[in-house]
Amino acid sequence: MLCATYNIQYCKGKDGRYDIDRIVAELGDADLIALQEVETHVARSGDVNQATEIAARLPHLFWAFGPGIDADASEMVDGxxxxxxxQFGNMILSRWPLLSVTNHPLPKTALAGLVHSRRALIEAVIDTPLGPIRFASVHFDHIGPSTRLPQVAFARELLLNGPRHGASWGGPFDDGWFDRPAPPMPEPVILMGDFNFTPDSAEYDLMLGAKSQHHGRVHDAHGLADAWVAAGHAEDEGVTIVHAGGAERIDHCFASHELAARVGEAWVDMVAQGSDHQPVFFRFTA
Known part of the structure; x- marks a missing residue:
């Protein structure tokens, strides 16, 4: 099962061109895809619905879009x-049906004099060849630890306690609307996206567990693992974005330990030109 995460920067490439076809081509034949910075009806990117345009180019995949920002862009034509x-947010695409989908707004604090926006995490329940899992795409805030740490804490609690929160619906409905079985709420989870933090950060420690002087990274047995590290890479290895301040690995895949143990390989496509980020791929084996 091949999973990909890509912050597509609203399809604006390193050459300044907006090109949806290029983004889709760079995703290859991934089975599960997490996208960030997908936008709809914004003049800079051609006033198109990028979510539906991307989905139209991948007709074999099921999909859902979860905006963090949602504002009016309506027009009045002939009365x-x-x-x-x-809209501006995250997208999930899957080779298998999305049994249920929930878009979670992340904690936000108003800031003075800084560009700042609502962020979100979109989560889907999917019955994969590895069994039922929850698959999520997230984009944490870019400002700094003060804005990200509450979001990381929220996301971690949400994902690790999914079964306690329960499925989207349940119980003996008999009114005809819920004419299908309630979806499962499985414990195994894969969280992918643009986290805007590096492995030497407080946010990374909060997500996975802090380092011990004598024992290295201390993981909660019921917590998450870095799939990049599970594939054999060092925490400080790899680059997913190059910018004026340097090169960093800020696009991650975190997974339940039982799923992380199935990561056979992970790589960054450093050739891709469709965005300011690079797409990152993780292959899970049965």
Whole structure:
């Protein structure tokens, strides 16, 4: 099972061109895809719905889009409202049906004089060849630890306690609307996305567990593991974005320990040109 995460920067490539086809080509034949910075009806990217345009180019995949920002972009034409939403958020695509989907807004604090926006985490329940899992795409805040740490704490609690929160619905409904079985709420989880933090950060420690002087990284047995490290890489190895401040690994895949143990390989496509980030791939084996 091949999983990919890619912050597509609203399809704006390193050459300044907006190119949806290029983004789709760089995703290859991944089975599960987590995208970030997908936007709809914004003039800079052609006033298109990028979520539906990406999905149209991958007709063999099921999909869902979860905006963090959702604003009016409607037009009035001949006295009739053409309803459009200007949105910015995350997307999931899957070779297998999305049995249920929930878009979770992340904690946010208003800031003075800084570009800042609502962030979200979209989570889907999917019955994969590895069994039922929860697969999530997230984009944490870019400002710093003060804005990210509450988001990391929220996401970690949400994902690790999924079964306690329960599925989207349940119980003996008999009104005809819930004419399918309630979806499962499995414990195994894969979280992918642009985390905006590096492995030497407080956020990384909070997500996985801090380092011990004598024992290295101390993981909660019921917590998450870094799939990149599970594939045999060092924490400080790898680059997923190059910018004026340097080169960093900030695009991650965290997984339940039982799933992380199935990661056979992980790599970054350093050739891709479709965004300011690079797509990252993880192959899970049965």
């Amino acid at each position: 009739r409202v053409i309803n459009k939403r200007r």
